[in-house]
Amino acid sequence: MTDRTTLLVDPAPTPTTPRRRGGRWFSRDLLGVVPFFLFVAVFLVIPTLVVVIGSFGGTGGGVTLDNLAALGDDYIVDAFLRSIALSAVTAMLGAIFGALLAYAVVTGRPDGVVRRAVTAACGVLAQFGGVTLAFAFIATLGLSGFVTVFLRDQVGIDIYSGGVWLFDLPGLVLVYTYFQIPLMVIVFLPALDGIRPQWREAAESLGGSTWYYWRRVAGPLLAPAFLGATLLLFANAFSAYATAAALVSQGSPIVPLQIRSALTSEVILGRENIGKAMALGMVVVVAVVMWLYAVLQRRTSRWLD
Amino acid sequence: MNSVAVRLEGLSRRFGAVQALDGLDLDLAPGELVALLGPSGCGKTTALRILAGLEDADSGRIMVGGKDVANVPANRRDMGMVFQAYSLFPHLTALENVEFGLRLRRQAAAARRARAHEMLELVGIGAHATRYPQQLSGGQQQRVALARALAIQPQVLLLDEPLSALDAKVRVQLRDEIRRIQLEVGTTTLFVTHDQEEALALADRVGVMRAGRLEQIGPPEDVYRSPATPFVADFVGLSNRLPGRVGDGIVEVLGARLPLVAGTDVPDGPATALVRPESVDVTADPDGAGRVLAASFLGPMARITVALPGDTLVVAQVASARLADLPPETAVRVDLRPVPVVVSGDRSETADPRTHSGAEL
Amino acid sequence: MAGLVRRRVRRQRILRWVVVTVLGVFFLLPLFAMLEFTTRGAGGTLTAETWRTFFDWRQLGETYPVLWAGMKASFGLVILSVLLTLLLLVPTVVWVRLRLPRLRRTVEFICLLPLTIPAIVLVVGLAPVYAWVVYFVGGSSLTLTFAYTILALPFAYRAIDAGLSAIDVRTLTEAARGLGAGWATVMWRVVLPNMRSAVLSAAFITVALVLGEFTIASLLNRQNLQVAIDQLGKSSATMSIAVSLAALVLAFVLLLLLSFAGRGLRRRQREGSAS
Numbered sequence: 001m002t003d004r005t006t007l008l009v010d011p012a013p014t015p016t017t018p019r020r021r022g023g024r025w026f027s028r029d030l031l032g033v034v035p036f037f038l039f040v041a042v043f044l045v046i047p048t049l050v051v052v053i054g055s056f057g058g059t060g061g062g063v064t065l066d067n068l069a070a071l072g073d074d075y076i077v078d079a080f081l082r083s084i085a086l087s088a089v090t091a092m093l094g095a096i097f098g099a100l101l102a103y104a105v106v107t108g109r110p111d112g113v114v115r116r117a118v119t120a121a122c123g124v125l126a127q128f129g130g131v132t133l134a135f136a137f138i139a140t141l142g143l144s145g146f147v148t149v150f151l152r153d154q155v156g157i158d159i160y161s162g163g164v165w166l167f168d169l170p171g172l173v174l175v176y177t178y179f180q181i182p183l184m185v186i187v188f189l190p191a192l193d194g195i196r197p198q199w200r201e202a203a204e205s206l207g208g209s210t211w212y213y214w215r216r217v218a219g220p221l222l223a224p225a226f227l228g229a230t231l232l233l234f235a236n237a238f239s240a241y242a243t244a245a246a247l248v249s250q251g252s253p254i255v256p257l258q259i260r261s262a263l264t265s266e267v268i269l270g271r272e273n274i275g276k277a278m279a280l281g282m283v284v285v286v287a288v289v290m291w292l293y294a295v296l297q298r299r300t301s302r303w304l305d
Numbered sequence: 306m307n308s309v310a311v312r313l314e315g316l317s318r319r320f321g322a323v324q325a326l327d328g329l330d331l332d333l334a335p336g337e338l339v340a341l342l343g344p345s346g347c348g349k350t351t352a353l354r355i356l357a358g359l360e361d362a363d364s365g366r367i368m369v370g371g372k373d374v375a376n377v378p379a380n381r382r383d384m385g386m387v388f389q390a391y392s393l394f395p396h397l398t399a400l401e402n403v404e405f406g407l408r409l410r411r412q413a414a415a416a417r418r419a420r421a422h423e424m425l426e427l428v429g430i431g432a433h434a435t436r437y438p439q440q441l442s443g444g445q446q447q448r449v450a451l452a453r454a455l456a457i458q459p460q461v462l463l464l465d466e467p468l469s470a471l472d473a474k475v476r477v478q479l480r481d482e483i484r485r486i487q488l489e490v491g492t493t494t495l496f497v498t499h500d501q502e503e504a505l506a507l508a509d510r511v512g513v514m515r516a517g518r519l520e521q522i523g524p525p526e527d528v529y530r531s532p533a534t535p536f537v538a539d540f541v542g543l544s545n546r547l548p549g550r551v552g553d554g555i556v557e558v559l560g561a562r563l564p565l566v567a568g569t570d571v572p573d574g575p576a577t578a579l580v581r582p583e584s585v586d587v588t589a590d591p592d593g594a595g596r597v598l599a600a601s602f603l604g605p606m607a608r609i610t611v612a613l614p615g616d617t618l619v620v621a622q623v624a625s626a627r628l629a630d631l632p633p634e635t636a637v638r639v640d641l642r643p644v645p646v647v648v649s650g651d652r653s654e655t656a657d658p659r660t661h662s663g664a665e666l
Numbered sequence: 667m668a669g670l671v672r673r674r675v676r677r678q679r680i681l682r683w684v685v686v687t688v689l690g691v692f693f694l695l696p697l698f699a700m701l702e703f704t705t706r707g708a709g710g711t712l713t714a715e716t717w718r719t720f721f722d723w724r725q726l727g728e729t730y731p732v733l734w735a736g737m738k739a740s741f742g743l744v745i746l747s748v749l750l751t752l753l754l755l756v757p758t759v760v761w762v763r764l765r766l767p768r769l770r771r772t773v774e775f776i777c778l779l780p781l782t783i784p785a786i787v788l789v790v791g792l793a794p795v796y797a798w799v800v801y802f803v804g805g806s807s808l809t810l811t812f813a814y815t816i817l818a819l820p821f822a823y824r825a826i827d828a829g830l831s832a833i834d835v836r837t838l839t840e841a842a843r844g845l846g847a848g849w850a851t852v853m854w855r856v857v858l859p860n861m862r863s864a865v866l867s868a869a870f871i872t873v874a875l876v877l878g879e880f881t882i883a884s885l886l887n888r889q890n891l892q893v894a895i896d897q898l899g900k901s902s903a904t905m906s907i908a909v910s911l912a913a914l915v916l917a918f919v920l921l922l923l924l925s926f927a928g929r930g931l932r933r934r935q936r937e938g939s940a941s
Contacts, residue, residue, distance in 0.1 A: 029761070029765040029766055030766065032757070032758070032761040032765065032766075033758050033761060033762060033766065033769065033773070035754065035758070036754055036755070036758040036773075039754055039812075039815070040776055040816070040819075042795065042812075043792070043795065043812050043813060043815070043816050044776070044779060044780065044783075044788075044816050046791070046795055047788055047790075047791025047792045047795055048783060048788075048791055049791070050790070050791035050793075050794055050795075051787060051790055051791040054790075054791075097689065100685055100689075101685055101686070101689050103685075104681060104682040104685035104686055105682070105686070107678045107679075107681075107682055108679075108682055114682070114686060116922070116925055117922070118686065119925070120918060120921040120922045120925055121693065121918060123874075123921050124874070124914065124917045124918045124921055125693070127871070127874045127875060127878055130878075130880060131880050131892045131895050131896050131899075131910070132878070132892070132895065132910035132911075132913055132914055133696075135700070135895065135899060135906055135907050135910045136696035136697065136699070136700050136907075136910060136911075136914070137696055138899075138903070138907070139696065139699045139700040139702075139703040139704075139907050140695060140696040140699035140700075145699060145703070146698070146699035146702045146703060147695070147699065178693070178696070181689070196391045196392075198388045198390075198391045198392040199391075199392065199394060201357075201359050201379075201386070201388070201392075202386065202388065202392040202393075202394075202450075202453075203380075203394075203405070204358075204359070204378075204379040204380045205357055205358075205359075205379060205380070205382075205384055205385065205386040205454075205463075206380075206385075206405055206406035206409060206453070206454075206457060207380050207381070207383070207406055207409045207410065207457065208380055208405075208409055209380055212409060216405075217394055217396075220396050221394075221395070221396055235781075235782075238784075239784030239785070239786065239787075240784075241784070241785060241786040241880070241881045242878075242879075242880035242881055242884075242892065245880070245881075245884065245896075246880075246896055246899070256784075256786045259786055259787075259790065260786075260885065263789075263790065263793075263885055264885070275790055276790055276791075279786070279787040279790045279791075280787075282784060282786070282787050283782065283783060283784075283787055286782050286783075286784060287782050290781060290782045302395070302439065303395040303396055304395075358670070358671075359671065360671055361669050361670065361671045361672050376670070378670050379670075379671075
C-alpha cells in the first residue's frame with residue numbers, strides 16, 4: 001500500500017480555472033451521471049411504469065379499474081392473506097431466534113472465530129438462492145430425505161402421516177425461517193454493537209439489576225432496531241419467490257406464485273393484466289413496510305451510532 | 306452527609322500476562338478527595354473498577370465504611386460513578402437520566418423530580434433538564450453524569466478520567482466545578498486521571514501509581530516539592546536532569562551545593578539531580594558560561610532553554626516580561642536556588658529536558 | 667475471592683456456546699442431509715459416484731448438458747454483472763459526492779428502490795423491455811446482466827457509500843486538485859486505491875446475488891445456474907442436490923476468505939496511514 005502523498009505525482013501545476021459556483025441546473029457536471037440515470041430509467045423506471053400503468057390497462061387498451069377490482073376475487077385475497085401470514089410468522093420466528101443468535105455472538109470477542117464464522121454463514125444463507133435451499137430441505141425432510149427416513153426407520157414416526165406438508169404452506173414456513181434467521185443476525189448485529197458497555201456499568205453502579213437494565217435501558221434502546229429488523233424480514237419473506245417456486249409445483253398458495261401462473265399459464269381473456277395488478281398490490285404492501293422500517297432506522301441511528 | 310472511609314488492602318489483579326495491580330494499599334478518609342495519577346496501564350482505572358464492583362480482584366480486601374464489600378455485587382455497593390464518556394442513556398432526557406437511580410429506589414415521582422432538578426442546578430445545568438444527551442456538549446454531558454451519580458447520595462463517588470475527553474478550556478472550568486461540588490456535598494471521592502495538573506489542582510491527596518503500585522501518596526505540595534522517586538519527580542511537573550556529585554549530605558550541581566530531599570538513599574559519587582525549571586535562575590551575563598538556545602512564551606511565564614558547556618541543556622522558568630532581555634544567543638549565568646532536589650543514582654537517565662513527559666503548562 | 671463478575675462472564679460464555687451449538691445443528695442439518703443424500707449407494711452403502719461425476723468436468727458436461735450450460739451462463743453473468751455494476755456505480759457515486767451533492771438523496775433513493783420492488787414484480791415489467799433488448803443485442807442469457815445490475819444496486823451502493831464516507835473523499839480530492847492533479851488522476855490514483863475494500867465488498871455482494879438469482883432468469887426463460895439446478899431436480903435429484911451443496915459451500919468459503927482479506931486490507935491501510 002503506497003503512502004498517500006506519493007500518489008499525488010503531477011509535478012507541473014495546472015492553472016486553476018475559476019469554477020462556476022453554485023448549483024446551476026444545467027452545469028456540465030450533470031453529464032457525469034447521465035449513463036447511470038439512463039440505465040436506471042430503462043431497466044428500473046420503465047418496468048415499474050409498465051406494472052403501474054398495466055394494472056389500469058384493459059384488454060382493448062383503455063383505462064380500467066377491472067384489474068384492481070379483480071384483486072378482490074376470493075382466490076387472490078386468499079393468496080394475499082396467506083402471503084401476509086407466512087411473512088408475519090417467519091418474520092417473528094426469524095426475529096426471535098436471530099436476535100438470540102446475534103446476542104450470543106456479540107457477547108464474544110469481536111475478532112473471534114465464532115463471530116466471524118457465524119457472520120460469514122449468515123451472509124451466505126441470507127443472500128443465497130431459494131432453489132438451493134429448497135433442495136437442501138428436500139434432501140432433509142423430503143419423502144426420502146435424511147430426517148424423514150431416520151424418524152421412520154429408527155424412531156417409528158412418519159412425519160407425513162397427515163399429508164405431505166413440505167410442499168405446502170407449513171413447509172414454506174420452515175424453509176423461510178432458514179434464511180430469515182441469518183438475515184436477522186446481519187441486520188440486528190450492528191444495533192447490538194451500538195450498545196455501549198458504559199450503559200450497563202452505569203445502570204449497575206446506580207443500583208440496577210441485570211433485569212432492570214434490560215427493561216429500562218437496553219430494551220427501549222433496541223426496540224426500534226428490533227421492530228425495524230422484523231419489518232425487513234417481513235418484506236423479505238413477502239417478496240420471496242425462488243424458494244416457493246422450487247418447492248411448490250402444484251397450486252399457487254401465495255401471491256408470487258399467483259403471479260407466476262398469471263405470466264406462464266394461458267391468459268384468461270380480459271384478464272391479461274391481472275398479473276400486473278397483483279404485482280402492484282405487492283409493491284404497495286412492501287413499500288408501506290419499508291417506509292415504516294426507514295422511520296424506525298432513523299430512531300435507531302440517533303441512539304446507537 | 307453519609308461519607309465513609311474506604312480502605313483497599315493488598316489489591317492484586319492480573320490480566321493474562323500483565324500484572325495490572327500489584328498489592329495496592331490505599332486509604333480514603335471520609336469526605337476526602339484522593340486522586341490516583343499515573344500513565345496509562347499503571348492500574349489506576351483497574352483499582353477504581355474493582356472498588357466499584359465492575360471487576361474482580363485476584364486477592365486483597367475492599368472495605369467501605371468498615372465492611373468488607375468483596376461479596377457485594379456492583380449494584381448494591383451504593384457508589385456513584387462518572388465515566389470518561391458515553392455513559393448517559395441516550396433515550397432519556399437529562400432529567401430522566403438523573404432520576405434513573407431514584408426511580409430504581411422507588412422514590413415517589415414528585416420527590417424524584419424535585420431532587421433531580423436540585424442536582425441539575427447544583428452542577429449548573431438546570432436550564433437544560435429536558436434536553437437529550439445528543440443535544441448537549443461534552444462538558445454538559447459530564448455535568449449531567451455527575452448529577453446522576455450524586456442524586457442517589459452515594460457513600461463513595463468514583464470518577465474515571467471524567468475530563469479526559471473534553472476540550473482544554475472546558476476541562477479546566479469543569480475541574481474547579483467538580484471540586485466545589487465535592488466539597489459542598491462532602492462525599493468520599495476517588496478521582497482517576499493521567500493529567501498531573503488536574504490531580505494537583507483537585508485533590509486533598511495525590512497518589513502516583515506505576516506498574517500496579519503506589520509510588521507515593523500525599524498532599525499535592527508534598528508530591529510536587531518532595532517527590533519520593535525519580536519517576537514521581539518526572540511524572541509530576543517538569544524536571545531538568547543534571548549531572549552532579551553526591552557527598553556530605555548534599556549534591557553538587559552546576560557549581561551550586563543543593564540540599565537533598567529527606568529520605569534520599571543514594572551513595573556518594575556521581576548522580577543525576579532532578580531540578581525543577583522554577584528553581585533555575587537565568588541572568589544575562591557577558592561572562593556567563595551558558596548561552597540561550599530557545600525561548601517559549603507561555604502567557605504569564607516563559608521557558609528558556611540554555612546550553613551549558615559539556616552538552617548540558619537546562620530549562621528555566623522566568624516571568625515572561627524578562628524575555629526581552631534574553632534573546633537567543635545571549636550569554637547568561639545559570640543559578641540554582643537552594644531547594645532540596647531528588648537525586649537518582651542512575652547516570653544513564655540524563656536526557657534532553659525538553660522532551661520529558663509530565664506537565665503541559 | 668468473590669468473583670462475581672467472572673461468574674457472569676462465564677455464564678455468558680455458556681449461553682453463547684449453547685445458542686450457537688443448537689442453532690448450528692439446525693443450520694448444518696440440511697447440509698449434512700444433502701451430503702448424505704448424494705452419497706447413498708445401493709442397499710445402504712456409501713458411494714462417491716455422484717461426486718466423482720461432479721468433479722469430472724468433461725463428463726459432467728456430457729451427462730448434464732443443461733447444468734453445464736447453466737454454469738457457463740452464470741459464470742459469464744457474474745463477471746459481466748460485477749463489471750457493469752462497478753463501472754456504473756463507482757464513478758457515479760464518487761462524482762455525485764464531489765460535484766453534485768444535491769443529487770445525493772436522489773441517487774440514494776433510486777439505488778434503494780429495488781429493495782421495495784421485489785424481483786417477481788420487476789420481472790413482470792421487464793418482459794416488454796427485454797423484447798427490445800433481444801431486438802438490439804440478441805436473446806442470450808448474458809443479457810440478464812442488465813437486470814442483475816439493477817438488483818445489485820442497493821447492496822453495492824451501500825457498500826460504496828460507506829467506503830466513501832470512511833475515507834473523507836472530499837478532503838482527499840481537494841488536496842489532490844490543489845497539487846495539480848486532473849480528474850482522471852484523482853479518480854484513478856487517489857480515490858479508487860483507498861476504496862479497495864468497499865469495492866471488493868460491493869463486488870462480492872453482486873457475485874452472491876448473481877449466483878443465487880432464480881426469479882428473473884426463470885420467468886424470462888433464460889438459462890443460469892439456479893434455473894439449471896431447478897430443471898435438473900426434475901430429472902436427477904441426486905446431482906441437483908450435489909450441485910446445490912457445492913454452490914453453498916463455495917459461497918461460504920469465498921465469504922470467509924473475503925472477511926480475512928478485508929481485515930488484512932484494513933490493517934495494512936491503518937499501518938500505512940500511521941507511518
